[in-house]
Amino acid sequence: MKIDGHKRVSIRNVKPQIDCGKYPIKRIINEEIKVEADIFGDGHDKVDAVLLYRERKKGRGKDKKWQEQPMEFEGNDHWSSTFSLTNTGVFEYTIESWVDHFATWQDGLKKKAAANQDLKTELLIGAELMEETLSRASAPHKKKLKEWIALLKNEEHEKRAVSEVLSDTATRVMYEARDRNRAYPYERVLEVRVERKKALFSAWYEFFPRSASPEKGRHGTFKDCENILPEVSKMGFDVIYFPPIHPIGRSHRKGLNNATEAKEGDPGSPWAIGAKEGGHKAIHPELGSMEDFTQLVSRAKEMDIEIALDFAIQCAPDHPYVKEHPQWFKWRPDGTVQYAENPPKKYQDVLPVNFETEDWENLWEELKSIVEFWIEKGINIFRVDNPHTKTFPFWEWCIREINSKYEGIIFLAEAFTRPRVMEELAKIGFNQSYTYFTWRNTKEEFIKYLTELTKTEVREYYRPNFWPNTPDILPISLENKEEPSFIIRLILAATMSSNYGLYGPVFEFGLNEAYPGKEEYVHSEKYQIYQWDWHRNTRIKEMISILNRIRKENAALQTTWNIEFCDTDNDQIICYSKIDQEETNKLIIAVNLDPNHTQSGWVKVPLKRLKIEDHDSYSVKDLLTGASYIWQNEWNYVELHPKAVPAHILKIETKKPIS
Numbered sequence: 001m002k003i004d005g006h007k008r009v010s011i012r013n014v015k016p017q018i019d020c021g022k023y024p025i026k027r028i029i030n031e032e033i034k035v036e037a038d039i040f041g042d043g044h045d046k047v048d049a050v051l052l053y054r055e056r057k058k059g060r061g062k063d064k065k066w067q068e069q070p071m072e073f074e075g076n077d078h079w080s081s082t083f084s085l086t087n088t089g090v091f092e093y094t095i096e097s098w099v100d101h102f103a104t105w106q107d108g109l110k111k112k113a114a115a116n117q118d119l120k121t122e123l124l125i126g127a128e129l130m131e132e133t134l135s136r137a138s139a140p141h142k143k144k145l146k147e148w149i150a151l152l153k154n155e156e157h158e159k160r161a162v163s164e165v166l167s168d169t170a171t172r173v174m175y176e177a178r179d180r181n182r183a184y185p186y187e188r189v190l191e192v193r194v195e196r197k198k199a200l201f202s203a204w205y206e207f208f209p210r211s212a213s214p215e216k217g218r219h220g221t222f223k224d225c226e227n228i229l230p231e232v233s234k235m236g237f238d239v240i241y242f243p244p245i246h247p248i249g250r251s252h253r254k255g256l257n258n259a260t261e262a263k264e265g266d267p268g269s270p271w272a273i274g275a276k277e278g279g280h281k282a283i284h285p286e287l288g289s290m291e292d293f294t295q296l297v298s299r300a301k302e303m304d305i306e307i308a309l310d311f312a313i314q315c316a317p318d319h320p321y322v323k324e325h326p327q328w329f330k331w332r333p334d335g336t337v338q339y340a341e342n343p344p345k346k347y348q349d350v351l352p353v354n355f356e357t358e359d360w361e362n363l364w365e366e367l368k369s370i371v372e373f374w375i376e377k378g379i380n381i382f383r384v385d386n387p388h389t390k391t392f393p394f395w396e397w398c399i400r401e402i403n404s405k406y407e408g409i410i411f412l413a414e415a416f417t418r419p420r421v422m423e424e425l426a427k428i429g430f431n432q433s434y435t436y437f438t439w440r441n442t443k444e445e446f447i448k449y450l451t452e453l454t455k456t457e458v459r460e461y462y463r464p465n466f467w468p469n470t471p472d473i474l475p476i477s478l479e480n481k482e483e484p485s486f487i488i489r490l491i492l493a494a495t496m497s498s499n500y501g502l503y504g505p506v507f508e509f510g511l512n513e514a515y516p517g518k519e520e521y522v523h524s525e526k527y528q529i530y531q532w533d534w535h536r537n538t539r540i541k542e543m544i545s546i547l548n549r550i551r552k553e554n555a556a557l558q559t560t561w562n563i564e565f566c567d568t569d570n571d572q573i574i575c576y577s578k579i580d581q582e583e584t585n586k587l588i589i590a591v592n593l594d595p596n597h598t599q600s601g602w603v604k605v606p607l608k609r610l611k612i613e614d615h616d617s618y619s620v621k622d623l624l625t626g627a628s629y630i631w632q633n634e635w636n637y638v639e640l641h642p643k644a645v646p647a648h649i650l651k652i653e654t655k656k657p658i659s
């Protein structure tokens with residue numbers, strides 16, 4: 001190891017960084033990043049530091065030049081600085097630090113002058129420091145330095161010399177001409193991936209295109225989906241996510257209610273991908289043609305809706321890959337392949353691919369080509385089915401390759417598994433992740449979970465997407481429950497997390513019947529085709545529209561990281577505040593968690609955070625009902641009726657001083 005005896009500064013605890021800089025942290029465009037560190041040296045010499053950052057080249061372009069920004073001393077050897085992420089792509093950042101001999105000298109001089117001590121030698125030391133700097137200074141600064149050197153050497157002008165060399169100008173001149181060879185970089189260059197806004201702010205609506213037909217008994221088509229777009233747009237969603245749209249296998253097809261054998265006419269599970277009509281790059285013939293699909297994608301785009309597809313790496317036994325690439329599957333001595341599982345769930349209608357195949361390179365390339373195929377058809381968002389049952393290196397490689405070729409692709413990880421595994425997927429590249437929100441119910445549970453997600457290192461890479469229901473999950477909170485429960489879960493998802501999604505129309509029509517003994521829907525749409533009255537209005541649907549509008553109009557709801565919980569004196573009322581980056585949009589949200597009873601109580605408004613003086617009264621407007629209230633001081637009263645509106649989304653408006 002090469003030792004440099006002049007290196008006296010330690011740079012420690014640099015944040016944000018993940019696993020010693022192994023993975024990039026994540027941000028979206030126009031977000032700021034605050035970089036902090038403990039920076040200190042031996043003894044009492046002063047140290048200084050700069051934050052360095054630059055935009056990494058895109059494609060064949062050149063890396064931009066390093067930008068430099070002074071770091072601010074925050075006390076206790078802690079330093080920080082921020083920079084704005086003005087582009088999507090990758091930015092690099094690091095820190096450089098040095099012993100600041102001039103600042104150390106200035107500090108000593110100030111103290112000695114204040115104590116009326118003899119300054120003669122001190123001033124000569126200062127002159128030496130300036131002389132040593134001369135060669136690095138710019139021409140105008142050289143002139144200034146020479147004047148100060150002369151002054152420092154002239155005993156008759158001691159008072160003036162002291163005042164001039166302690167001035168901000170002298171500090172700046174010496175700072176700019178500092179010896180950069182004696183500035184030492186932090187041992188790592190860290191990375192931040194900057195993504196488009198939708199990675200952090202999106203409202204997903206999942207539906208089965210095969211249930212889009214208005215006529216009973218007819219398979220839905222992409223053309224039918226076009227007629228549903230205005231309904232989805234009215235509800236305010238900006239992502240429509242389709243379960244797999246590919247040909248469905250016939251062999252081992254599942255029947256209604258997850259029966260392991262299908263009856264004549266049963267359509268099978270869309271996740272059983274592949275049949276003689278094709279595999280992952282083909283469309284289920286009854287949904288329509290590729291042209292119908294791309295037309296739907298364009299029509300949706302016109303309404304500011306993106307279509308997200310499911311990327312499920314598994315094959316029905318009659319998928320073409322099984323015959324064409326048998327080496328991609330793990331064959332047992334009896335000539336069969338063990339069906340896929342996500343224990344305790346059994347997927348008897350699909351075969352997992354074998355990531356340990358000797359032919360893994362071709363397998364990986366082919367899988368990546370599926371994503372590329374759909375990107376070329378206009379798809380930029382993928383919900384990835386069970387990514388945790390495929391190898392991590394594959395995802396890391398695949399997502400990196402896709403990112404190097406295309407901009408703005410979003411991958412949502414559908415992994416309901418152990419926390420460390422879910423986190424790993426996010427670290428290696430998934431842009432959004434499903435969460436345990438679906439199973440959090442009490443105030444205490446929500447506070448604990450949201451604190452884990454938003455106030456720990458996890459927030460640097462794991463972007464939550466909250467789903468009250470999915471085709472796989474009818475949670476206890478909705479099972480056999482009435483409309484208020486649906487509205488409460490909806491409000492929580494849509495206001496706690498800036499990414500959220502619903503499985504509809506099951507949700508807006510309030511379907512609540514579970515398969516006996518399971519947390520799943522009975523007569524699940526996964527195994528049968530439904531005909532919905534897409535134009536039927538419900539109170540839940542109305543609330544969805546209102547909430548999505550409020551989300552679009554209030555920047556405070558467009559990020560997840562700003563949630564701060566407020567005290568309440570009633571455990572059935574959860575309250576949190578959200579403030580946007582510019583601090584112009586300030587919200588207080590109070591939700592009644594009890595769907596059966598009116599709950600009332602006092603909530604403690606975080607006056608300091610909202611920058612409201614303790615004695616001020618202020619007006620709050622409920623964005624859900626339009627009602628305004630005058631509040632005063634910290635503790636204020638709320639009363640929330642589950643059958644009316646079970647929550648307040650209060651926007652802090654004018655401050656009204658008490659007369």
Ligand SMILES: O=P(O)(O)O[C@H]1O[C@H](CO)[C@@H](O[C@H]2O[C@H](CO)[C@@H](O)[C@H](O)[C@H]2O)[C@H](O)[C@H]1O
Pocket residue numbers: 254258269270271272273312314342345346347348349350385386414415416471472526
């Ligand atoms: O394993 P998860 O609970 O995360 O669920 C996801 O993956 C499942 C497997 O792809 C998928 O399950 C559905 O498709 C299977 C294959 O056709 C079928 O055997 C299952 O019965 C059916 O539920 C699930 O929908 C998906 O969200």
